[in-house]
Amino acid sequence: MSKQIVVFNAGSSSLKFALYDLGGDGEEALVRGAVESVGGVSRMTVTSAGRPSTETRLEAAFSPQMALTQVFAWMSKEGLGADLVGAGHRVVHGGREFIEPVLVDASVLAKLATYNPMAPSHQPHNLAAIAAMARLYPKLPQIACFDTAFHAAKPRLASIFALPRALTEAGIQRYGFHGLSYDYIASVLPRHLGERADGRVVVAHLGHGASMCAMRGRRSVTTTMGFSALDGLMMGARSGAIDPGVLLYLLQEKGMSAAQLSTLLYEQSGLLGVSGESDDMRTLLASSSAAAENAIGLFVYRITSELGALAATLGGLDALVFTAGIGENSAEIRARVCEGARWLGAEIDSGANARGESVISASGSKVALLALHTNEEAVIATACRKMLGGEVHGAGSHR
Secondary structure, rough: OOOOOEEEEOOOOOOEEEEEEOOOOOOOOEEEEEEEEEEEEEEEEEEEEOOOOOOEEEEOOOOOOHHHHHHHHHHHHHHOOOOEOOOOOOOEEOOOOOOOOOOOHHHHHHEEEEEEHOOOOOHHHHHHHHHHHHHHHOOOEEEEEEEEEHHHOOOHOOOOOOOHHHHHOOOOOOOOHHHHHHHHHHHHHHHHHHHHOOOOOEEEEOOEEEEEEEOOEEEEEEEOOOOOOOOOOOOOOOOOOOHHHHHHHHOOOOOOOOOHHHHHHHHHHHHHHHHHOOOOHHHHHHHOOOOHHHHHHHHHHHHHHHHHHHHHHHHHEEEEEEHHHHHHHHHHHHHHHHHHOOOHHEEHHHHHHOOOOOOOOOOOOOEEEEEOOOHHHHHHHHHHHHHHHOOOOOOOHOO
């Protein structure tokens, strides 16, 4: 049996996983799945190549260790993972120090935990999965891959705030996120754009979390997210960019605590806060309420505003790429954004957009318009293959 790599993307109430051959070079996983907790009920869904999806209700309450235990129990039952040689993890924040994938040990894990305050909705859960995996397979190599790494080489002026230099030197700067997604999109752009792939490209990663990245030469020039995953675009439940004076007012005049402010900005704002209905774009698009339309309109307005700023940074625009849950699946949002980008020379093909094709620009459009599926797990698997190189032993020796 071939040696295999397992890839994890851990959240507060979910653990997504994918299994890859170590010796392969393709993007497709052998198996994909997720353990999720919805309404207090945990369940595991699995999709295997050539098989219909399966769903299993789980008895135990969700925790990283429970989720991992269930994943490996299922793999064992299916005859998978017997020769596991490594695990790869999505880790949202790598700070200044971690700009390449890294083999995780106790010191690395401790350092990564210091970045928890910059990504409180993600980082602690990413690290909890690594720690749980270490308890189950203490000798199995684990590799962390970072969302911030893709943006590490962007120009200094795109990285610093207008704050005293001492604070900048202490690490308060613009990092940028969704880098694993942007890395994947950058890798496949030549298939769709040819030589234009190395031109002036903006990628819009639009999901429950949302950001945009300006690329030249398929490298990050600047991005809408900054020090934390709160900055930039309006999101499902996160505010996006906001006047810092509002935060000072809420603290000083309204008596809000730092904890209350964190909850407000991370969990009660964005689409959810503006609409008062939902943080799910599908629900809002199906709603007839004025508040839902207001939330959708603001979401699109913020995207088109940031697109103009990113295009100015690039000195023009050759291509606009939509990806992630909303970007890949919502023809309505793509159409509205492209309407707001007509001044840049973007002309959408309504039919191609409605059909969900990868190329959605009209024949006369000066800007290429694409809707592409992203694959963060494939980026992690590739990093694991490079680091492990097939020179490690199977899972039997790692327990």
